[in-house]
Amino acid sequence: MASFAIGVLKESAPNIQIERYTVPGFKDLPVAAKKLIEEYNCEIVLAFGFAGKAEIDLQCAHEANMGLIQAELMTNTHILKVFVYSDEAKNEKGLHDIAKDRSIKHTLNAIALMQDKEMLTPFAGKGKRQGFPDEGPIAR
Amino acid sequence: MASFAIGVLKESAPNIQIERYTVPGFKDLPVAAKKLIEEYNCEIVLAFGFAGKAEIDLQCAHEANMGLIQAELMTNTHILKVFVYSDEAKNEKGLHDIAKDRSIKHTLNAIALMQDKEMLTPFAGKGKRQGFPDEGPIAR
Amino acid sequence: MASFAIGVLKESAPNIQIERYTVPGFKDLPVAAKKLIEEYNCEIVLAFGFAGKAEIDLQCAHEANMGLIQAELMTNTHILKVFVYSDEAKNEKGLHDIAKDRSIKHTLNAIALMQDKEMLTPFAGKGKRQGFPDEGPIAR
Amino acid sequence: MASFAIGVLKESAPNIQIERYTVPGFKDLPVAAKKLIEEYNCEIVLAFGFAGKAEIDLQCAHEANMGLIQAELMTNTHILKVFVYSDEAKNEKGLHDIAKDRSIKHTLNAIALMQDKEMLTPFAGKGKRQGFPDEGPIAR
Amino acid sequence: MASFAIGVLKESAPNIQIERYTVPGFKDLPVAAKKLIEEYNCEIVLAFGFAGKAEIDLQCAHEANMGLIQAELMTNTHILKVFVYSDEAKNEKGLHDIAKDRSIKHTLNAIALMQDKEMLTPFAGKGKRQGFPDEGPIAR
Numbered sequence: 001m002a003s004f005a006i007g008v009l010k011e012s013a014p015n016i017q018i019e020r021y022t023v024p025g026f027k028d029l030p031v032a033a034k035k036l037i038e039e040y041n042c043e044i045v046l047a048f049g050f051a052g053k054a055e056i057d058l059q060c061a062h063e064a065n066m067g068l069i070q071a072e073l074m075t076n077t078h079i080l081k082v083f084v085y086s087d088e089a090k091n092e093k094g095l096h097d098i099a100k101d102r103s104i105k106h107t108l109n110a111i112a113l114m115q116d117k118e119m120l121t122p123f124a125g126k127g128k129r130q131g132f133p134d135e136g137p138i139a140r
Numbered sequence: 141m142a143s144f145a146i147g148v149l150k151e152s153a154p155n156i157q158i159e160r161y162t163v164p165g166f167k168d169l170p171v172a173a174k175k176l177i178e179e180y181n182c183e184i185v186l187a188f189g190f191a192g193k194a195e196i197d198l199q200c201a202h203e204a205n206m207g208l209i210q211a212e213l214m215t216n217t218h219i220l221k222v223f224v225y226s227d228e229a230k231n232e233k234g235l236h237d238i239a240k241d242r243s244i245k246h247t248l249n250a251i252a253l254m255q256d257k258e259m260l261t262p263f264a265g266k267g268k269r270q271g272f273p274d275e276g277p278i279a280r
Numbered sequence: 281m282a283s284f285a286i287g288v289l290k291e292s293a294p295n296i297q298i299e300r301y302t303v304p305g306f307k308d309l310p311v312a313a314k315k316l317i318e319e320y321n322c323e324i325v326l327a328f329g330f331a332g333k334a335e336i337d338l339q340c341a342h343e344a345n346m347g348l349i350q351a352e353l354m355t356n357t358h359i360l361k362v363f364v365y366s367d368e369a370k371n372e373k374g375l376h377d378i379a380k381d382r383s384i385k386h387t388l389n390a391i392a393l394m395q396d397k398e399m400l401t402p403f404a405g406k407g408k409r410q411g412f413p414d415e416g417p418i419a420r
Numbered sequence: 421m422a423s424f425a426i427g428v429l430k431e432s433a434p435n436i437q438i439e440r441y442t443v444p445g446f447k448d449l450p451v452a453a454k455k456l457i458e459e460y461n462c463e464i465v466l467a468f469g470f471a472g473k474a475e476i477d478l479q480c481a482h483e484a485n486m487g488l489i490q491a492e493l494m495t496n497t498h499i500l501k502v503f504v505y506s507d508e509a510k511n512e513k514g515l516h517d518i519a520k521d522r523s524i525k526h527t528l529n530a531i532a533l534m535q536d537k538e539m540l541t542p543f544a545g546k547g548k549r550q551g552f553p554d555e556g557p558i559a560r
Numbered sequence: 561m562a563s564f565a566i567g568v569l570k571e572s573a574p575n576i577q578i579e580r581y582t583v584p585g586f587k588d589l590p591v592a593a594k595k596l597i598e599e600y601n602c603e604i605v606l607a608f609g610f611a612g613k614a615e616i617d618l619q620c621a622h623e624a625n626m627g628l629i630q631a632e633l634m635t636n637t638h639i640l641k642v643f644v645y646s647d648e649a650k651n652e653k654g655l656h657d658i659a660k661d662r663s664i665k666h667t668l669n670a671i672a673l674m675q676d677k678e679m680l681t682p683f684a685g686k687g688k689r690q691g692f693p694d695e696g697p698i699a700r
Contacts, residue, residue: 021677024666096698118162212314253303260304265282349451397452419513496594
């Protein structure tokens, strides 16, 4: 998933310097993200993870999410949580496509957030989705 | 949902200065709220979110809520959590009405909280609801 | 529920100064409690809440509890969590009685905790309940 | 349960000074434990609780545990969580026995932890249980 | 499980100094890990635990994980969570093998993380598993 993101960054924001950090599992992401911010001076972090189908995998993803939100609050820095769950598609091809789509869209979100806090305002409430086609806004 | 809130603010509290911050998803709200308080000097925050019907969406809303409460405790500042869940109504029209009603009432709550900690006391235990008609107090 | 507590306080501890703070919902309690402690110099806080029957209401109560415990740890101050759940009684009269009993007993608990950390020791393990008649100790 | 612990302490570690703190319920334990550490200079804390059978009781125990772990992290001090759940035995006699066994064993654990971080190493992976007979190690 | 790790460390990284800390249960791991980092100057921690099959055991593991992630964030230090769940294998032999495999692989992960944040990058997204054979990457 990181390679999709790196591809987008090199194309859309070639001046951004990238720091990569690979951890053994989901639950190791929060401290790695915090170290990227505090020790490697990253302005924003993309955290990639793939959750298997066992209940324990969903639990791990939940724990990682809670820790990532805490890391964001401790550093006042965005950490985009780019997780794919194995039950989101019927086969590996489908999962691959979701992972690619979600990685690319969240990388573009990260670039937008770094520019201005209102950069994504035109898309608010428009049913934007990462990993799937957009759903569109709710009818009145 | 933010547009309903902005409408109320412009009418009921025209002197209030509004800062808007749009994030990709639910779980990005806590750090954005904290940044609004600490970097943009906001006195109160309204956090809007719409949760889909998948179990993972409810999980996300839970994680966002936990993070928002933590952000409140770290800043001693109210962050009103204005979330709509897709299973709260039968169709999109119903969801739209809930979102509108909840946004407007919580914006009025925010204005009240900024004035005085007892401003809402007359309504305590009166079964006030945001998003739906009030339920009224419990019979003795 | 607050009015039951205020009644008890006026009768049993007339010298105590009361600060009241009303918030829109459950999840707003933690930051309000922390502000009462840090900005209004309260020595102890009673947090009242009424949870509806929807699953989301129980979730809210859980999130509020987690936040209140965190607020206690950040301030080294007791915050008694006086929550009533709508499924605790069959009708509104029953809920009213539970709310009254629980509010009164927890207010007395608060008065005891303010006096001495061993004040409640004679009642430890005695099956004391708030909102219901006591259950008594476990038989050997 | 505290009385079993006090009995063990008086016998096995007569020089230890005991501070007792009784709270109304489970969720009041974390802040009381933190106050014992920070205001009463306790080196270790034993937190006793008895959880009823309702789902809300298990929730309370979970919230208390999360708060106790947080209190430990904020103080770098062990707080042994000595909880008994009413579904652990068929009758009150059984619960009484579990409560006694668990209290005694955890008090001995507390004494060991105060002496040295390797004091319990000989028992690691040996299937030691508190409240029940030991299970023994896993066969290879 | 610690003995497998110590074996690997003595062989693969003989210059590393090992500090061991044994606690009574799962939920005591977070504070022990934090003390190892702050009081014993450990650069990385391996936390071993074995969860029984009762629902309460899974709850304990969840609480321990949340606390360990928090300890990591408070110290900017990795704590690898090496947990085995009794439902992961059909018999004790199977559990023993999982515990051994997971301990060894996570010890190697710890050694890699201490060297460089990109040390594990060649294995990212390759379906690496600890405790089981690797799953391999997702097909495109």
